[in-house]
Amino acid sequence: MSKKNAPVSKNQQFDVEIFDLTYLGMGVAKIEDFPIFVANAVPGETVKIGITKVASSYAFARVIKVLVESDNRNNEVNADLVTTGIAPLANLKYPAQLKFKQQQIEALLKKQHLDIPVAETIGMENPFGYRNKAQVPVREIKGQLETGFYRRNSHNLVPIEDYFIQDPEIDKAVNTVRDILRKYHVAAYDEVNHRGVVRTVMVRRGYYSHEMMIVIVTKSRKLPMQEVIVDEIRAALPEVKSIMQNINQDKTNVILGEKNVVLWGNKVIFDTLLGLKFAIGPNSFYQVNPQTTENLYTLAAEKAELTGDEIVIDAYSGIGTISLTIAPKVKQVYGVEIVPGAIDDAKRNADMNNIKNVKFTLGKAEEQMVKWAEADLKPDVIFVDPPRKGLTGELISAAVEMAPKKIVYISCNPATLTRDLEEFKQLGYEVKGSIQPVDQFPQTTHVESIAVLEKN
Ligand code: SAH
Numbered sequence: 001m002s003k004k005n006a007p008v009s010k011n012q013q014f015d016v017e018i019f020d021l022t023y024l025g026m027g028v029a030k031i032e033d034f035p036i037f038v039a040n041a042v043p044g045e046t047v048k049i050g051i052t053k054v055a056s057s058y059a060f061a062r063v064i065k066v067l068v069e070s071d072n073r074n075n076e077v078n079a080d081l082v083t084t085g086i087a088p089l090a091n092l093k094y095p096a097q098l099k100f101k102q103q104q105i106e107a108l109l110k111k112q113h114l115d116i117p118v119a120e121t122i123g124m125e126n127p128f129g130y131r132n133k134a135q136v137p138v139r140e141i142k143g144q145l146e147t148g149f150y151r152r153n154s155h156n157l158v159p160i161e162d163y164f165i166q167d168p169e170i171d172k173a174v175n176t177v178r179d180i181l182r183k184y185h186v187a188a189y190d191e192v193n194h195r196g197v198v199r200t201v202m203v204r205r206g207y208y209s210h211e212m213m214i215v216i217v218t219k220s221r222k223l224p225m226q227e228v229i230v231d232e233i234r235a236a237l238p239e240v241k242s243i244m245q246n247i248n249q250d251k252t253n254v255i256l257g258e259k260n261v262v263l264w265g266n267k268v269i270f271d272t273l274l275g276l277k278f279a280i281g282p283n284s285f286y287q288v289n290p291q292t293t294e295n296l297y298t299l300a301a302e303k304a305e306l307t308g309d310e311i312v313i314d315a316y317s318g319i320g321t322i323s324l325t326i327a328p329k330v331k332q333v334y335g336v337e338i339v340p341g342a343i344d345d346a347k348r349n350a351d352m353n354n355i356k357n358v359k360f361t362l363g364k365a366e367e368q369m370v371k372w373a374e375a376d377l378k379p380d381v382i383f384v385d386p387p388r389k390g391l392t393g394e395l396i397s398a399a400v401e402m403a404p405k406k407i408v409y410i411s412c413n414p415a416t417l418t419r420d421l422e423e424f425k426q427l428g429y430e431v432k433g434s435i436q437p438v439d440q441f442p443q444t445t446h447v448e449s450i451a452v453l454e455k456n
Helices: 079-083 094-109 168-183 226-236 290-304 321-329 338-352 365-374 394-400 414-426
Strands: 013-017 029-033 035-037 046-054 058-069 133-141 144-150 157-159 198-206 210-218 238-248 257-266 269-273 276-280 313-314 332-337 360-363 381-384 406-411 429-431 436-438 448-455
Touching: 013 029, 013 035, 013 058, 029 046, 035 046, 046 226, 046 332, 058 144, 094 238, 094 290, 094 436, 133 168, 144 168, 168 198, 168 210, 168 226, 226 257, 269 290, 276 338, 290 321, 290 381, 290 406, 290 436, 290 448, 313 321, 321 332, 321 338, 321 360, 332 338, 332 365, 338 360, 365 394, 381 394, 394 414, 406 414, 414 429, 414 448
Parallel strands: 035 058, 210 238, 313 332, 313 381, 332 360, 381 406
Antiparallel strands: 013 046, 029 035, 046 058, 133 144, 133 198, 144 157, 198 210, 238 257, 269 276, 406 448, 429 448, 436 448
16 A cells, blocks of 8 residues: 555565665665665665555665665675574675774764764674574474574564574574474464464573573473473583573563573583683573674773773673673772673672672662762773663763763664763763774674763
C-alpha cells in the first residue's frame, strides 16, 4: 500500500544513486526528496532498487542490481551476513569501514557545534572471527531445528553456519549443539505461540584460555534428554568447561532469564585480559573483542597519564576489567556496577589476582557518584564506560563536583557521547586532544571511542 504523500509505492523499481550511509549501515538514496533506505548498498553506487516498505516520511528498498559499483564495496562476503545484521558493514572494504566510523563521530560533533578533532579509527589486523561470545536464536523451519540470525527488522530466522565475526571454534560449537538437539528431537522455541523448548544457544570461549561455556536457554523448566545432550556435548567439544541451562519463561526479546542451572562443570569460565585472570559467568558483561579490548584499555590508561598516586573511580565497572587492570598503576580504585552477579565476579577477580586496592560497590553509578561526592571523595581520575544510553545529568554533575584532573570517557555510542560532551562543556570540562575511535566491532556499525576531558 502506498502512503498518501510518498512518491513511491511497494514493489516499484527505480534506478538511484546512493549518496550516504546511515549509522545502521543502510545506503541512502532520494526520490523527489523522499529518503529511501537501501539494504546492502554502498555510497557512490548506482543501483536498481525494489521498494519493500513505505512509511509516511521514508521508504525501505532492496538492491535488485548494482549498476555502477563502488570501489569500496567488498564482494567477498555472503549477503546474508549483511542483511541479517550480523555484519551489516561487511559489504564495505575494511578501510572504508574505519573511515565511516570516524566520520560518524565527526558528523555528530558538528551537529552539537562541538569543535573537537577525531583521530583515525584504530582497526584490527584481522578483522574477522574476533567475537568470544555468540547468542544464536533457535527456531524451527520446515520441521527442522535451525540456528542462525534474524533478517534485519524482522524475526525471520536465516539459517547460518559461518558467522564470520565469531571465533570459528564458537561457530563449530553452535553447529554441534544444533545437531545434538536435532538428534534428540528437542523442540525449538515457537515465538508466536510461546511454546517449545530451546530459545537460544549461547557460547563463550576464552581467547587465551580456550575454555568454553555452553548455555542452552529454554522456555521450559526442564530440558528433555538433558543427560545424553550433556554427554554428547562433552564428547564432541573437549574445550567445554561449563554447560548451563538458563531458564527464560517470559514472552520477551530479552535473551537470558534470571535462573541458571549448572548441567555440568563450572559456573564460570576463566580467561586472561592484560595478564590478569577473569571469571566470566553467563550473565556477566564481558567485552566481546578481547584483542581490541586490550588495546582500548591500554590506551585509556595511557591517556589518563597515571603516576601511581591516584585515586580512581571506575563507574560501570562490570566484572572489574578496567578497575583491576588500572589498579597496579594507581593508589586506590573505587568501582560501581548495577548487576549483582557482575559485582560478585569482580570481587572474586580481585581476590584471584591478589589485588587489594580496589573496592567494588553494588549500585547505580548515577546514585553512587552522588554519594561519593557528598562523602567528599576526591578522585584524580574518573573512568566511565557506560552502556549505549550514556551518562545521566546527575552523574555528570557529581563527576564535575568531585573536580577530577581527568575524566576518561569510553563510549560505545557516539550519539550519547556527543550529547554528554556538550553537557560536560557547560560545566567546564572539555575534551583534551582528539577523540580516538577504536574498532571494537569490525564489520558491524558499532562505534567505540575514547575521549579524555579536563577542566578548562
Ligand atoms: N567496564 C566494563 C563494563 C562496561 S559495560 C568492561 O569493559 O567490561 C557497562 C556496564 O555498566 C555493564 O556491566 C552494566 O551492567 C553496567 N551498568 C548499566 N547501567 C548501570 C548503572 N546505571 N549503574 C552502574 N552500572 C551500570
